[in-house]
Amino acid sequence: MRLLLVEDDDHVAAALSAILARHGFQVTHARNGEEALQALLPAGAPPFGVVLLDLGLPDQDGYEVCGRIRKRTATPVIMVTARADVRSRIHGLNMGADDYVVKPYDTGELLARIHAVARRTGASEETAAASGAPATVILGPVSIELPTRRVSVDGTDVPLTRKEFDLLALLAQRPGVVFRREQIISEVWRTSWEGTGRTLEVHVASLRSKLRMPALIETVRGVGYRLVAPAS
Template structure:
């Protein structure tokens, strides 16, 4: 299993490479953002299953590197950084990072998080081209959001509203796909974080709020995802009466 480690501190990298090697990973170490991006070009050695990305790189900020990775690949990215503030965590997740681990970290926990994201994403073909993410529900199931004009294509990971494709980040799509499985059912915050972020809810409340707000804004349907105060969120599949076109209105 190949892993790309992006870390400018050689001492930190050497220790981590040794640990990962003992657990069956083939690690390539990149010391800069440019080197990391170059390493993602298919080289015949097989695709990477995960990227461990430090944010404090010598040539460019790790957030920029994450954005560039996400533009070209769906390889899972785990940010491993000393930046522990909530704003950085939210920004990283919004850019498409699959997880965010702060230094100093427990090596056992880091390994568990690596295996968690690897389980979620099947191995891409050997030419390095990414596969579509696994669907959160069988693709043959009827789409429950048709009344809202939403087509949620889980296989291709595409969302359209009234025929207009809406670009969503990976986490936004996963969040919508989870809530849409059972419209009207309230998903607790803890459950959402466990299934979408594969991490605990404690201390991550603002991250979920940001993603919910972004979904409402991008879809143009502020009443689609309802907040159940003190519990969690649910999808409202049927539009409210006030949103329905009035008879004879010409709308």
């Protein structure tokens, strides 16, 4: 698997690259945000399986880099940082990160998280392809193109993070049907960790804002959420 390591400390990068290489990863090292974005650009190059993104970069904030990566690719992003507070984690996930690892970390745990994120990504794409579901879901002015992960409202593209798209696509499978919070967290985040509940609320709020349709996703108090198809 090709892996993009975004880390400004050459000593840390060299040590981590050596460990990753021993476990079969082809590592490309970027020292700042611009190098990372350039590494993701070349047409025809094999895609990266995962991006390991340090937040303390010299040229720009790692959160900003994550947001810019999300506009270019759906490649999974794991944030690696010393910022351990809950607000920073929520912000990172809301910016499009697929996982968040706090320094200092155990190398074995980091490797497990890399494989888990890559496995979840591959499994979700294979499931969508094999399900026989329509390639595009139309809900009033909202168009959801599943193969390209493109969402538009009245013909205007709306950029979403990976998790925002996954959440919207899940609810759009059965408009009007209530999805329990536990079910959403299990299918979108692939975890049962209770702390993810706050992250779910953040993603729902972000979707309502980006789509400019607050009534599209209805909160069913004490149960979960459902997608209310707009009237034709």
